[in-house]
Amino acid sequence: MIYIIDHKDSFTQNVVHQFSNFDNVECDNFDKINQKKLERSNVIVFSPGPGSPKDYPISSRIYKKYKGKKKIVGICLGFQQILYNEKGKIIEQKKIYHGYQSKVKVTSNHSLFKKNKIFKVGRYHSLKLKEPFDSKNFKITMRCDISNIAMAIENNKDKIYGFQFHPESFLTENGNILIKKILST
Amino acid sequence: MIKQNYLININKTKKPFIIYKSEKGFDLYTNFSKKIILTNKNIKNFINKTTKFNRKKKDTNLFIGFFGYEILNNLIGIKLPKQKGLKFPKGIFYKPEKKIKLANKLNYITSQKKLDTSNFKININKKSYKKIFNKFKKKIKLGETYQIKICTKYNNKSKIDPLDFFCRLSKSNLAPEAFLIKDKNFSIISCSPENLITKKGNFISTKPIAGTLKKTKNINKKKALNFFKKNIKETKEHNMIVDMERSDLSRICIPGTVKIIKKKIIEEYKDLFHYVSLVGGKLKKKTKTLDIIKAMMPGGSVIGCPKISTLNLLNSQERENRNIYTGSFGYIKFNGDMRFNIIIRAILNYKNYSEISVASGVVIDSNPKHEFNENYIKAKALMDLYK
Numbered sequence: 147m148i149y150i151i152d153h154k155d156s157f158t159q160n161v162v163h164q165f166s167n168f169d170n171v172e173c174d175n176f177d178k179i180n181q182k183k184l185e186r187s188n189v190i191v192f193s194p195g196p197g198s199p200k201d202y203p204i205s206s207r208i209y210k211k212y213k214g215k216k217k218i219v220g221i222c223l224g225f226q227q228i229l230y231n232e233k234g235k236i237i238e239q240k241k242i243y244h245g246y247q248s249k250v251k252v253t254s255n256h257s258l259f260k261k262n263k264i265f266k267v268g269r270y271h272s273l274k275l276k277e278p279f280d281s282k283n284f285k286i287t288m289r290c291d292i293s294n295i296a297m298a299i300e301n302n303k304d305k306i307y308g309f310q311f312h313p314e315s316f317l318t319e320n321g322n323i324l325i326k327k328i329l330s331t
Numbered sequence: 332m333i334k335q336n337y338l339i340n341i342n343k344t345k346k347p348f349i350i351y352k353s354e355k356g357f358d359l360y361t362n363f364s365k366k367i368i369l370t371n372k373n374i375k376n377f378i379n380k381t382t383k384f385n386r387k388k389k390d391t392n393l394f395i396g397f398f399g400y401e402i403l404n405n406l407i408g409i410k411l412p413k414q415k416g417l418k419f420p421k422g423i424f425y426k427p428e429k430k431i432k433l434a435n436k437l438n439y440i441t442s443q444k445k446l447d448t449s450n451f452k453i454n455i456n457k458k459s460y461k462k463i464f465n466k467f468k469k470k471i472k473l474g475e476t477y478q479i480k481i482c483t484k485y486n487n488k489s490k491i492d493p494l495d496f497f498c499r500l501s502k503s504n505l506a507p508e509a510f511l512i513k514d515k516n517f518s519i520i521s522c523s524p525e526n527l528i529t530k531k532g533n534f535i536s537t538k539p540i541a542g543t544l545k546k547t548k549n550i551n552k553k554k555a556l557n558f559f560k561k562n563i564k565e566t567k568e569h570n571m572i573v574d575m576e577r578s579d580l581s582r583i584c585i586p587g588t589v590k591i592i593k594k595k596i597i598e599e600y601k602d603l604f605h606y607v608s609l610v611g612g613k614l615k616k617k618t619k620t621l622d623i624i625k626a627m628m629p630g631g632s633v634i635g636c637p638k639i640s641t642l643n644l645l646n647s648q649e650r651e652n653r654n655i656y657t658g659s660f661g662y663i664k665f666n667g668d669m670r671f672n673i674i675i676r677a678i679l680n681y682k683n684y685s686e687i688s689v690a691s692g693v694v695i696d697s698n699p700k701h702e703f704n705e706n707y708i709k710a711k712a713l714m715d716l717y718k
Contacts (some may be wrong), residue, residue: 154634154637154639154640155578155637156574156578156579156631156637156639157574157575157578157637158577158578159577159578159579159580159581159582160574160577160578160581162586163581163586163587163589166586166587167586167587195637196474196475196476196477196640196641197473197474198473198474199592205646223474236474238472242471242472242695244471244477244478244567244571244694244695245477245566245567245568245569245570245571245574246567246570247570257548268570268574270473270477270571270574271474272471272472272473272477272695273473273474312574313569315574316570316573316574316577316591317570317574318595320517322492
């Protein structure tokens with residue numbers, strides 16, 4: 147079962163539907179976590195949401211507790227949530243991307259996805275990862291083709307995956323394939 | 332001709348009535364056997380009961396009326412601070428016993444000789460608008476909201492003939508979700524273009540509008556589409572609304588059934604072009620009317636995104652009650668089918684006091700002067716009726 151932690155976002159139900167293609171999904175607000183469901187799940191997903199990772203200490207605690215024990219996926223704010231707990235700095239960016247479709251490129255050899263592949267994705271983010279970012283077992287695997295901003299991370303040892311863009315957006319090409327791949331690995 | 336007289340007569344009798352735009356013309360509802368004034372206490376009970384009456388197919392087996400902005404917030408657990416305002420009911424529904432079909436051309440000449448009206452006043456001046464605007468822009472930079480709509484209000488004292496207003500408005504702008512409510516001490520006149528919920532059987536759809544262009548001689552439908560496609564700001568706003576409406580529908584629909592049926596098309600009206608999408612899905616079994624209303628209202632396209640945090644930001648800033656504005660008007664049939672719009676481009680006249688609310692969006696690249704003026708243009712179309 148996949149447990150999606152909702153940061154009261156207006157895109158979370160799209161994430162629920164997308165993940166429902168592959169397994170049973172349960173979803174609760176971050177301030178109404180059901181401990182039993184959390185324990186029972188084999189994948190935890192941190193949803194998109196407003197604000198910044200430091201606003202969600204409950205989600206941070208869950209991340210730390212289950213890191214390495216369950217597969218973890220983060221989308222947008224959820225992506226930043228993972229990085230924030232791996233000592234990454236999340237900062238404001240000059241250009242803000244809300245409802246923006248842009249090209250993303252797979253930049254790493256250590257990715258589940260084919261290097262140099264370019265595809266279009268939907269973005270809704272005010273904040274970004276400050277680089278350089280270096281954390282054990284984590285690789286930045288995708289970047290914005292124009293601005294070079296980090297767009298995906300993978301930690302294949304602990305099975306942790308994050309996307310700064312929104313795989314569930316109608317603006318993202320082949321979003322289902324991305325999710326299928328990280329769920330089946 | 333009989334129907335035309337009917338309008339004049341019903342207006343004379345002072346009987347409450349409602350007119351709602353239909354596909355081919357207008358429907359007029361009257362002879363109300365019940366009137367329910369909504370409160371936080373009775374709203375859930377009211378909504379749950381609407382589908383528990385007899386299901387005989389009769390075209391008056393429905394409740395028609397509106398939900399105000401505040402009660403829709405309360406319904407999804409959002410409280411509003413104390414606000415100033417008219418103390419107008421939070422929502423009212425009627426059970427009609429009579430329905431009459433009217434043609435698109437509403438011929439009615441008012442008997443009111445002279446309009447008794449004072450000048451309109453605005454509740455937020457340019458300077459304070461700019462202040463709020465910049466505050467919200469900061470919130471966007473911090474990621475607390477992606478888009479937010481600031482509401483400004485124009486009001487005056489006026490004794491009006493609402494039917495006259497509605498007929499004149501429909502002549503200049505035959506909006507697909509237009510409606511009029513005329514009751515004893517209030518009236519609502521609206522040329523809303525936006526459908527929020529159409530539910531028939533287990534199919535539900537919503538039709539968000541993001542992007543409006545005034546018609547001129549030089550612009551046709553194709554050119555309008557090009558304008559929106561090239562305009563990055565409009566495109567981004569529209570994308571955001573489409574993803575948000577997909578998500579709202581996904582809350583109540585079977586996974587895999589939510590589809591964008593029409594993606595970013597142009598709809599042409601008498602005076603303007605709208606940039607529109609149609610999103611629909613198949614409802615989960617046992618979805619209740621209340622679940623649908625809570626998932627879809629208040630309509631996202633007039634609030635901003637993400638809905639909850641944006642509503643909280645808005646409510647902390649707005650000193651005056653929105654009343655009907657960005658609430659929803661429509662009907663719930665006894666068989667559970669429903670149709671609701673988003674109440675915008677509307678006049679509320681209550682105890683001879685009129686208010687017109689307008690809003691436009693703040694996104695990261697919008698400009699306060701432009702948005703303030705945009706608001707004025709939207710309000711002006713309605714204020715012109717008072718001339």
